[in-house]
Amino acid sequence: xxxxxxxxxxxxxxxxxxxxxxxxxxxxxxxxxxxxxxxxxxxxxxxxxxxxxxxxxxxxxxxxxxxxxxxxxxxxxxxxxxxxxxxxxxxxxxxxxxxxxxxxxxxxxxxxxxxxxxxxxxxxxxxxxxxxxxxxxxxxxxxxxxxxxxxxxxxxxxxxxxxxxxxxxxxxxxxxxxxxxxxxxxxxxxxxxxxxxxxxxxxxxxxxxxxxxxxxxxx
Amino acid sequence: xxxxxxxxxxxxxxxxxxxxxxxxxxxxxxxxxxxxxxxxxxxxxxxxxxxxxxxxxxxxxxxxxxxxxxxxxxxxxxxxxxxxxxxxxxxxxxxxxxxxxxxxxxxxxxxxxxxxxxxxxxxxxxxxxxxxxxxxxxxxxxxxxxxxxxxxxxxxxxxxxxxxxxxxxxxxxxxxxxxxxxxxxxxxxxxxxxxxxxxxxxxxxxxxxxxxxxxxxxxxxxxxxxxxxxxxxxxxxxxxxxxxxxxxxxxxxxxxxxxxxxxxxxxxxxxxxxxxxxxxxxxxxxxxxxxxxxxxxxxxxxxxx
Numbered sequence: 001x002x003x004x005x006x007x008x009x010x011x012x013x014x015x016x017x018x019x020x021x022x023x024x025x026x027x028x029x030x031x032x033x034x035x036x037x038x039x040x041x042x043x044x045x046x047x048x049x050x051x052x053x054x055x056x057x058x059x060x061x062x063x064x065x066x067x068x069x070x071x072x073x074x075x076x077x078x079x080x081x082x083x084x085x086x087x088x089x090x091x092x093x094x095x096x097x098x099x100x101x102x103x104x105x106x107x108x109x110x111x112x113x114x115x116x117x118x119x120x121x122x123x124x125x126x127x128x129x130x131x132x133x134x135x136x137x138x139x140x141x142x143x144x145x146x147x148x149x150x151x152x153x154x155x156x157x158x159x160x161x162x163x164x165x166x167x168x169x170x171x172x173x174x175x176x177x178x179x180x181x182x183x184x185x186x187x188x189x190x191x192x193x194x195x196x197x198x199x200x201x202x203x204x205x206x207x208x209x210x211x212x213x214x215x216x217x218x219x
Numbered sequence: 220x221x222x223x224x225x226x227x228x229x230x231x232x233x234x235x236x237x238x239x240x241x242x243x244x245x246x247x248x249x250x251x252x253x254x255x256x257x258x259x260x261x262x263x264x265x266x267x268x269x270x271x272x273x274x275x276x277x278x279x280x281x282x283x284x285x286x287x288x289x290x291x292x293x294x295x296x297x298x299x300x301x302x303x304x305x306x307x308x309x310x311x312x313x314x315x316x317x318x319x320x321x322x323x324x325x326x327x328x329x330x331x332x333x334x335x336x337x338x339x340x341x342x343x344x345x346x347x348x349x350x351x352x353x354x355x356x357x358x359x360x361x362x363x364x365x366x367x368x369x370x371x372x373x374x375x376x377x378x379x380x381x382x383x384x385x386x387x388x389x390x391x392x393x394x395x396x397x398x399x400x401x402x403x404x405x406x407x408x409x410x411x412x413x414x415x416x417x418x419x420x421x422x423x424x425x426x427x428x429x430x431x432x433x434x435x436x437x438x439x440x441x442x443x444x445x446x447x448x449x450x451x452x453x454x455x456x457x458x459x460x461x462x463x464x465x466x467x468x469x470x471x472x473x474x475x476x477x478x479x480x481x482x483x484x485x486x487x488x489x490x491x492x493x494x495x496x497x498x499x500x501x502x503x504x505x506x507x508x509x510x511x512x513x514x515x516x517x518x519x520x521x522x523x524x
Contacts, residue, residue: 009360012309013306013361031309034309051306053304053306056279057300089309093304093360095266095279096260
């Protein structure tokens, strides 16, 4: 599954990225570290403000839930003590999606992967790289990055995010599963998605290398 | 980028001196639009991305069937969501709406919804029971001035691009056809309103402007962020191709001559024609591209005469 990424596209944000993955298109902008409001301020670390905007209509509890999940993940990946009493504001705008409203996995996956590029673009300190994969079990078969119509008929679907150290998937950072599955299936899924995550990370590296070469083009 | 854009006096003087000599910082003519860059989706209907300078916006139009308002049983509903997130600029707060944001959405709403540019009666399915609701979502990506003009332009482009699924009614039962099953239908757009924002700069003192014989205020079309920060007042004129004046909005600021108002309307007309034609040609190009890529020619039953 290929990433199509554009970075630094918004002039008013510190970091921004647009990602197309499968049938999902998402735009992330990051402003930070900036001055927080008093109620957001934390004495010894940066606070995160995550805003998710749906592809149509106004944001609902569905988006709030996604915000919480994304915060959970990003809190553990950004080195927050480097920016005490500051705010990092992340706005995720979905543009095109490929799943019905009852599902969130393709969107969550795209948001996580797009946040990675936006965070790099915003030059924020991270503990490690991270990459996320969607897998679904369709009558016993494992399928990676399923499009929306396959997702509807699947038995279970999982969003899996690994952190990457020394180009190897190291720890499981985030796991979001829905549907009917056994412990054994889950472990097989985890075992099988590791290699996928590592290949995706190689792609991330290529994209970032190209981006940095382009950023320092005057050299 | 900070929350409040504060610019120095030097910068202001620089801008004013330039304007005095007839030069804008962007080296554009005073009444010239920036180039408009348009992307129309070929996979779905009603998704457009428009950028002008560094101002970027995407608009999505969607539809659903709902019950109409009780006092208007024959009319469909058009909703325009133009909430500006802090993605576009930190001066727009996502949780509270600023005055500027309210003004932008009111003016866009007045231009499109209250000018009756969309035929709402055409959206009625069963009177008093079921009508189409057309929802326009504006997403402002980046703010570099002139959100009103570009918001209105992109909304009209998206509405022209949008097609709603075909339906049939049989004994109170409504069947909605998939867009691959039956060719979806265009919305009936009665006219295309185009907003033009003129910004005024007073290069003399305030007293000179009110009492002096000659008013030397300068008028710019399509201001960017810096020009918009320093302007002394602005006027929004909404016109359409049929030479109808839809909206005139001038909320305080610098007083201007009535004569100038007429002049601006006359001058704006050619720009309106240009922008309307741009919408029409882009939609036509998009349809031709879709016709080719989907091989719709194979479905034609009529002989090519």
